[in-house]
Amino acid sequence: MSEGSILIVDDEYGVRSGIRTILEMDGYEVGEAGDGAAALAALEERDYDVALLDYRLPDTDGLSLLQTMKQRGCEAMVCMITAYANIDTAIAATRQGVDFFLPKPFSPDDLEGVVATLLRHKQARTEAERLRAEHEASLLALAEEKTQTHSLVSSLRDAVLVVNRDGDVVLANPPMLELLELGEDDVLMRPAQELLGGALAPLGEQLAAPAKDRTVRQLEIGEQAWMASIVTFRDQEGEARGRILTLSDISEVRRLAMEKQKFIRMMVHELKSPLGSIKGLLEVVTDKSLGGDLDPYIPMIARADHRIDNLTLLIRDLLTLARSEQAQEGEEPELVAVAPVLDEVVELARERGAQRGVTVTTDLAADLPPALIRPDDLRLVLSNLVGNAVKYNRDGGSVTVRGAVAGGWLRLNVADTGIGIRDANLTRLWDEFYRETRDETRELEGNGLGLSIVKRLVERAGGRLEVASIEGQGSTFSVLLPA
Helix, strand or coil: CCCCEEEEECCCHHHHHHHHHHHHHCCCEEEEECCHHHHHHHHHHCCCCEEEEECECCCCEHHHHHHHHHHCCCCCEEEEEECCCCHHHHHHHHHCCCCEEEECCCCHHHHHHHHHHHHHHHHHHHHHHHHHHHHCCCHHHHHHCCCHHHHHHHCCCCEEEEEECCCEEEEECHHHHHHHCCCHHHHCCCEHHHHCCHHHHHHHHHHHCCCCCEEEEEEEECCEEEEEEEEEEECCCCCEEEEEEEEEECHHHHHHHHHHHHHHHHHHHHHHHHHHHHHHHHHHHHCCCCCCCCHHHHHHHHHHHHHHHHHHHHHHHHHHHHHCCCCCCCCCCEEECHHHHHHHHHHHHHHHHHCCCCEEEEEECCCCCCEEECHHHHHHHHHHHHHHHHHCCCCCCEEEEEEEEECCEEEEEEEECCCCCCHHHHHHCCCCCCCCCCHHHCCCCCCCCHHHHHHHHHHHCCCEEEEEEECCCEEEEEEEEEC
């Protein structure tokens, strides 16, 4: 069992519920708040070791809430969780005292790793303060004594380098040694400026410069982006006793920023191509290029109308995608019976599959519990998955939807006997606008947003998705929601 108390501050009930379920299963004490006021009230009642703050809250923002918490003497380690991750936000958050930055969506493993890291940070900070108060020792003494602080810092996932007042290295944890490609004996008691070369050279210069209480900067090492923080430790008289350099990998934050740009370019392409086609068809009609008889123009008008319908569907999906990343007021998740929603979806899927002889069946466990999710979200998730299973199936194929509880999760499997998915493309299925390009899919219509929407809606409810597929034999998509 893990020890530690965690406060979750997020206005999305599904996110709070999902995080709480994961952390309580790990043995943590968990509190939650839906806005800034509730968070401050919870902190008045008790102390927490770690606070997970959403960047956007109904009554304030995460950074403003953090400032208020600090003013009230809150000593919790703080992780900012947000779907609006970008480099500027990460830098601003770090400057204002955020200890970790976790972009949404994130996996249970990422969440558990961040919480464990922050708790180790908290323990290290508490232990360091205790030792400083008792011994008024320098950072060199702390490293030489190989106290618990040393072992805690060594276990951190961030790269940490500690120097004394003379700029000599007194502690470097394994991630830092790996980054420097040196052993511990090669770095101890050597000037940090000599060790930090290449892309790290600016950090060596900062460590050798007159001590500031805290400096933050971003740098690139190879293909990775890092956030560097240098903190000065002072004694009771205010004299600098040493400095700590911490390097945090923010490559994922940068990736999200690049994905945003890619998404915009693809969206422009998806809109521009059909609009150009519609304009060309209408010009033929308005110019009467085929003469005054109406009949030759009817197929063109029908094609233009069909493309307009596809654009309308694309815009609808784009709006759904945007809403899936935001909490909608008055749309809190609720316990929803799966069977009635599934029956509605399956009835429509059967009508579509009948023309090609595709059968759709269901097999739900008799004791299947309700799902904690917005009803419209569950309907949209099932519609996308069952609809895809029919669309990408073979003539005379079958689709089976099964539901049961397994391993503490409500599991819904949508299995088909269709064309399957190539192994190399499985990880790309959740990307916006991605569609597998194959002879079998060339004539099938779609905009590639359906699975992206499904992923966001399931994760918003605190769940996750799994997929297994064999090319040429079929696929199984699994929705796992907290039971």
